[in-house]
Amino acid sequence: MTDPLPVAVPRKGRPLEAVLERLADVGGTDELASLADTVSNTLRYEKAVTKNAVEADHGPYERLATYSDPADPANPEFTLLRDDRPGKPRRIVFDSATVRVRDVDFRLVGREEPFRALRTHEFALGFDSADLVLEEVVGIRPSGLSGLADVNDRIDPMDTDVRVVSGLGDTVYHTLLAAPEVLPAGTALDRTFLDAYDGPLCISARYERLVTAVLGTDLLEDVEFVYPASETSEEAAIAETGIGVYLTVSGSTARDHGLELGEHLFPSETVVMRNTAEDHPGIERALAVFEGIGTDSEIPV
Structure with missing residues (x-):
């Protein structure tokens, strides 16, 4: 045996x-x-x-x-x-x-x-x-990632021998969130909107490399990352900034802060x-x- x-x-x-x-x-x-x-x-x-x-x-x-x-x-x-x-x-x-x-x-x-x-x-x-795979080894490129299926293609074989085999489906999402006043009526809150956006984008500091890999450096060219203060929740900080990225399950907490839910950028x-x-x-x-x-x-x- x-x-x-x-x-x-x-x-x-x-x-x-x-x-x-x-x-x-x-x-x-x-x-x-x-x-x-x-x-x-x-x-x-x-x-x-x-x-x-x-x-x-x-x-x-x-x-x-x-x-x-x-x-x-x-x-x-x-x-x-x-x-x-x-x-x-x-x-x-x-x-x-x-x-x-x-x-x-x-x-x-x-x-x-x-x-x-x-x-x-x-x-x-x-x-x-x-998330940890993205934060550790996924390469940063001008174009972003569309999903987990793209992760292995972004891993440098000289950097690690680890590869993703499959997922468990216990998915929550890194989601684009925005206050209504930032989003013009009838405009979709997605990567296209963010590509035309120029200004601060609120994210958790620990997700900076992940968000950069997911969105790509081209899309972030005119975007400045800002971070929540230690005593402020991510949703509250995004509402104050006007736009940001954070994890959502149902989105109820984001809505409680008056935020609109946009594109699911990447599954966690x-x-x-x-x-x-x-x-x-x-x-x-x-x-x-x-x-x-x-x-x-x-x-x-």
């Missing part, structure tokens, strides 16, 4: 939940469904503790001992990290779990930055946000990634499991 194939996954957050839920859907077993529920519920509770939204009855080490049972490989394991919030509280996050999906054994291993773990050849396969989706320079006895069978895993993905398969 071969060892389980190690797969890098996020330690917490929406991408990890998306991975566990989709593996449970594909595998179709009670064990996988229970794992997804257990990990998601545990981490949501721990997030609330870290944010002081709830008060825990026990300390982090006692809770960690309750959650993790290393003697049983079927149970998920958790670990402690220092959170970057004020006071550097200890936060319980996902560590690892061994799962079987369609007769393929995987060892899911939590990493703070799975994409970088693949880049440094620690893993052959992994899951992470497509959890993706399956492969380091093409790495090999493993189970890699082809694993890829067969992942093939077409995201039926609602923006990536054609």
